[in-house]
Amino acid sequence: MKAGPDIAVIASLVGDPARANMLTALMDGRALTASELAHQAGITPQTASSHLSKLEAGGLIEPEKQGRHRYYRLTGPDVAHVLEGLAGLAERAGHTRVRTGPKEPALRRARICYDHLAGDLGVQMLNSMRSQRLVRQIKQSIELTSEGKRFMAQALQIDANTLVHPRRPVCKACLDWSERRHHLAGTLGAALMSRFTELNWAARDPTPGSRVVNFTRTGEKRFAALFGDATGHALAKT
Amino acid sequence: MKAGPDIAVIASLVGDPARANMLTALMDGRALTASELAHQAGITPQTASSHLSKLEAGGLIEPEKQGRHRYYRLTGPDVAHVLEGLAGLAERAGHTRVRTGPKEPALRRARICYDHLAGDLGVQMLNSMRSQRLVRQIKQSIELTSEGKRFMAQALQIDANTLVHPRRPVCKACLDWSERRHHLAGTLGAALMSRFTELNWAARDPTPGSRVVNFTRTGEKRFAALFGDATGHALAKT
DNA sequence: TTCATTGTTCGATGATAGCCGAAGCATCGC
DNA sequence: GCGATGCTTCGGCTATCATCGAACAATGAA
Structure with a gap:
């Protein structure tokens, strides 16, 4: 009758709080390391690694190796647009969030x-x-x-x-x-x-x-x- | 450290296959009854009822009572836009889906x-x-x-x-x-x-x-x- | 009224998936 | 070579949540 997961698989990737935090941290186009993303999401590196590989498999982020680090960024502006759209719906529904600050x-x-x-x-x-x-x-x-x-x-x-x-x-x-x-x-x-x-x-x-x-x-x-x-x-x- | 659910709650609403099927069925702006949405999603009416109340609480759909029926539609074009964006990302990642046909x-x-x-x-x-x-x-x-x-x-x-x-x-x-x-x-x-x-x-x-x-x-x-x-x-x- | 249809609430079950500890690779610096 | 750092894989634990059966409420039709 109905086809495969379709948009559900993508949405469920964003639907996990830890992954959502990672993605929002990447929304400004920067690239962050795996451990930083883990810190942003408030989870351990091994859990983050699992999340990151899922996001990569889903085509939402792409890695770039640099020495010992592994930098991740969004695969494109369209991903950021969808995230912005979701944030808009969330704001309309009454949810909020905070931002980080600079340093040094x-x-x-x-x-x-x-x-x-x-x-x-x-x-x-x-x-x-x-x-x-x-x-x-x-x-x-x-x-x-x-x-x-x-x-x-x-x-x-x-x-x-x-x-x-x-x-x-x-x-x-x-x-x-x-x-x-x-x-x-x-x-x-x-x-x-x-x-x-x-x-x-x-x-x-x-x-x-x-x-x-x-x-x-x-x-x-x-x-x-x-x-x-x-x-x-x-x-x-x- | 981090704020509440934010975009994750909205995305997780779309992230369930049954709810995603319901939402895509509503994407053309029509309004469908609860039981039809249940049929579209391939689930029983009582499960659909649970999903629909969640989607309504999340501000993605709104009901309209008409006699014995309860028609649901998307709350606005912005919801449809986000769904389209998600579909675009899903298509890019290699997922597809089918469409329904007319009758009578x-x-x-x-x-x-x-x-x-x-x-x-x-x-x-x-x-x-x-x-x-x-x-x-x-x-x-x-x-x-x-x-x-x-x-x-x-x-x-x-x-x-x-x-x-x-x-x-x-x-x-x-x-x-x-x-x-x-x-x-x-x-x-x-x-x-x-x-x-x-x-x-x-x-x-x-x-x-x-x-x-x-x-x-x-x-x-x-x-x-x-x-x-x-x-x-x-x-x-x- | 009585019956049929539509939709809801409640409770129990089951499976998916997030999470972390421990161990295993890879890379850098010494 | 050695240790330190960054990241991944594996295994087991736990909790969340979708699912359905059954019973209940609301509306329309006879």
Whole structure:
């Protein structure tokens, strides 16, 4: 008579409180690690692992391995839209919820990730480079366009030809620790960071062990002039 | 730490296969009886009753009592949108489903409901009257506008003043047995039907006990000229 | 009234699924 | 190499919840 589960299987995935908490934590387009999602949902890692594999099998989230971590994000904006719709119905029915807060503002703003720029400004830079078509991103791999090469030479005196390295890519998308979006790694990312310090636009914080990067006033202006503040909006797919 | 159920409660309502089947059966905006929804879901009436009260408590459906029956419909187009979104995600994940078929075409087309016109044409007539602003509908109650009175007098020689009755309203929305949308009842509905027979536009089927109404060729043309074929689209609320 | 139909409530049963402890891989840093 | 961290798999426990039988309430028809 009737067909299989259909929308019920998807809805039941969202229907579990633990999974729903995970999904709402991912709604802004960021990617979170499995253990963070477990913490968000208030469950142990082993339970979270079970939930995450179910969500992945249902096509709601997709993983990205990065070292020991496993980052999860929503598979697309349509998933977020459905979640928003459900939240709307829930609100209409009288249910509410709370939000989380930020922490460590300086570290979130700008910091060193190995040898390149990370944090809010790092993500912002890559977003701007994408929208200016300085780079072209196919899946995980990024490459510099011809306009990008011109831009690097002209604005920052970086010769793209000197960046090629036998064991390291020129451009690489690196998942950002605080923003949970990609910023630019690779030899270009490193070259940009060292250029910023050479030009006195920015410097690593003197406190030993700190990874905070402090921008000077003029440095921040010049940076903004080159890489705007094209703050990617919430649902943009990294 | 975390707030209440939030979207999980809503999603878990849709997450049960039986409830999901009920909701998808309601997605086209029609209203169905409790027992029909039970049949759609393949469960017994008592189980369906439990599900329906939960869905109603969750604000996804709303009931309308009509005689012995209890018709349920979605509370609004937003519910249907969320269900569509879930169906999209389910389809993307590889799940499918089937559809039901029609039956009893003549009876669905046009028939007598007590003393007025029901079926596809009955629903069509009320829809057309609404879009022509001949009637004004507030909630369940319908009233004839001044244009409506003019229209009735001019096109069909019906004097609205003769329709008032101590114990029966002039206009009344009556839930349609086959279409599951409203058609026009009340003294106006009855007057229209008898006028149609007087004008030889339509006649009750001669077979004893049949409630089918047969329209003549010219009758169908005249009827269409007055009440167009403003087929209400799926998500229009009744 | 009496009967039939529709829909509800109650109670018991059963199966699904979330949950965690313990152990097993994989990766990173030393 | 070693230990630490992050994540997964396995096994068993428990609770929630869908399901149906039976009885009850409400409405319409004869």
